Amino acid sequence: MSKGLRSARTARGWSQDRLIFEMERYAQKRLMDIASSASLKTYVSEWENGKRPIGERYAAILRPLLGVTDVELRGEPEKSMPQQADGYDDLLSRIDAAQSVSDSMVQTFLDQTELLRTMDRQMGAASLVDQMTGHLASMEDALTFAVLPGARRPIATALAGASTLAAWQALDAGFVERAWRHYELAKRAAQEADAPLYLAHAMGEQAYVLRDAGRPEMAVELVRDAQRTHAERHSPRLKAWLSAAEAELCAAAGWSDDAWRALERAAGVLPGGDETRDADMLSIFLNEGHLTRWRGNVLAMLGDGAAMDELYSALRTADSSFVRARSGLHSDLAEAHLARGELDDARTHLQQARLLANRTGSVRYRRRVELLTGRL
Incomplete structure (x- = not known):
C-alpha cells in the first residue's frame, strides 16, 4: 500500500502537499465532498506508511490523478485469479455468449478504443486508466471464451490495437513494466489474429x-x-x-x-496527400506533416543545423488536437536551440513543453523537459 502510492506520487515529482492540492482541485471540479486539508495530510501520511487502507472513495480520485491502476495504487502484488466456470453449464453459457459476439459488438470495441485514443491525444493518459483497464478486460474475457477462429480473430485484432494504445499510455505515465506487459499482450493478440x-x-x-x-x-x-x-x-x-x-x-x-x-526510406515509401491513416491500420498517424516533425526530431538529436527549419515548419502546421505531440515538438525545438547556444529561445520552448506535458500528465515528456532544463 505505502509503496504504491508513494511511488506513483514521486514518479510525478509531487510532494505530499502537492498531491493534497491536486486531490482538492479534482474534487472541487466534480463537486465531491472530501476531508479537510489537515485531515488529508494525515490520511496521505498514513496511506503511505501502511497505517490506513485507501478506501474506494479516495482511490477513485487518486487513480486518475496519478494515472495508475488500483493494484499499482495500493502497492499490492498482482494476483493470478483466473475466472473459474462453475461447472459445465456455466462454462458452456459463457462460451455461447462469447460465440454470439456479433460484428456490431466488435465494432463497439473498436469505437471505444478510438474514443480513448482521441481523449488520450488531447487530455493525456492519466485520467483514462480505469476506462482502459475495463476496456481491455472486456475484450480479454470475450477472447478467453470464444472457441472457433472465426469468432476469435476479430476480437483478437481489436485487442491488439487497444493493448498497444494502453501500453503507450502506460509508458507516457511512467509505468514501464505495465507498458511492457501490454505490448506483449498486443503481440500475442496480433499473432492469433494473423x-x-x-x-x-x-x-x-x-x-x-x-x-x-x-x-x-x-x-x-x-x-x-x-x-x-x-x-x-x-x-x-x-x-x-x-x-x-x-x-x-x-x-x-x-x-x-x-x-x-x-x-x-521513410520519405520514399510514405503515401502522398493529407491522409494520416490506413483503413486497416488505425493505430498509426503519419503523413508528410508528421514526418517533417519526426525528421526534425531526429536531426535535433544528431545536432544537425537543418533541424530548426524542419521543426518550425512542423510547428506551423501541427494539429492542435495532438497536445502531447506538441510538447515533444517544443522539446525538440529547445534541444535544437541549445545546440546553437540560443538559451533564451530554448527556455521559451521548454516553458511551452512543460505546460503541455503538465496539461496531459505526461511523465515521459516532463522527464525530457527536466533533462533539457539541466543543460541550460
Whole structure:
C-alpha cells in the first residue's frame, strides 16, 4: 500500500502537499465532498506508511490523478485469479455468449478504443486508466471464451490495437513494466489474429521502452525485426512509420548514417496527400506533416543545423488536437536551440513543453523537459 502510492506520487515529482492540492482541485471540479486539508495530510501520511487502507472513495480520485491502476495504487502484488466456470453449464453459457459476439459488438470495441485514443491525444493518459483497464478486460474475457477462429480473430485484432494504445499510455505515465506487459499482450493478440500490421506496430512501439531504459542499440534491433516480420504484408504507411522509428532510435544510439538512411526510406515509401491513416491500420498517424516533425526530431538529436527549419515548419502546421505531440515538438525545438547556444529561445520552448506535458500528465515528456532544463 505505502509503496504504491508513494511511488506513483514521486514518479510525478509531487510532494505530499502537492498531491493534497491536486486531490482538492479534482474534487472541487466534480463537486465531491472530501476531508479537510489537515485531515488529508494525515490520511496521505498514513496511506503511505501502511497505517490506513485507501478506501474506494479516495482511490477513485487518486487513480486518475496519478494515472495508475488500483493494484499499482495500493502497492499490492498482482494476483493470478483466473475466472473459474462453475461447472459445465456455466462454462458452456459463457462460451455461447462469447460465440454470439456479433460484428456490431466488435465494432463497439473498436469505437471505444478510438474514443480513448482521441481523449488520450488531447487530455493525456492519466485520467483514462480505469476506462482502459475495463476496456481491455472486456475484450480479454470475450477472447478467453470464444472457441472457433472465426469468432476469435476479430476480437483478437481489436485487442491488439487497444493493448498497444494502453501500453503507450502506460509508458507516457511512467509505468514501464505495465507498458511492457501490454505490448506483449498486443503481440500475442496480433499473432492469433494473423494481423501482421498490428504485430509490427506493437514491436516498433515496444522498442521505445528499451530506448527509454537506456538500451537504444537493442531498440534498433527490435524495430528492424519488426520491419522483417511479414514485411510483404505491411502497408506503405506502416513501412514509413517503422523506418521513421528506426531513424529516431538510431539517432538515440548515435548512429548518424543509419538514421539518415532510415529517414530516406521513410520519405520514399510514405503515401502522398493529407491522409494520416490506413483503413486497416488505425493505430498509426503519419503523413508528410508528421514526418517533417519526426525528421526534425531526429536531426535535433544528431545536432544537425537543418533541424530548426524542419521543426518550425512542423510547428506551423501541427494539429492542435495532438497536445502531447506538441510538447515533444517544443522539446525538440529547445534541444535544437541549445545546440546553437540560443538559451533564451530554448527556455521559451521548454516553458511551452512543460505546460503541455503538465496539461496531459505526461511523465515521459516532463522527464525530457527536466533533462533539457539541466543543460541550460
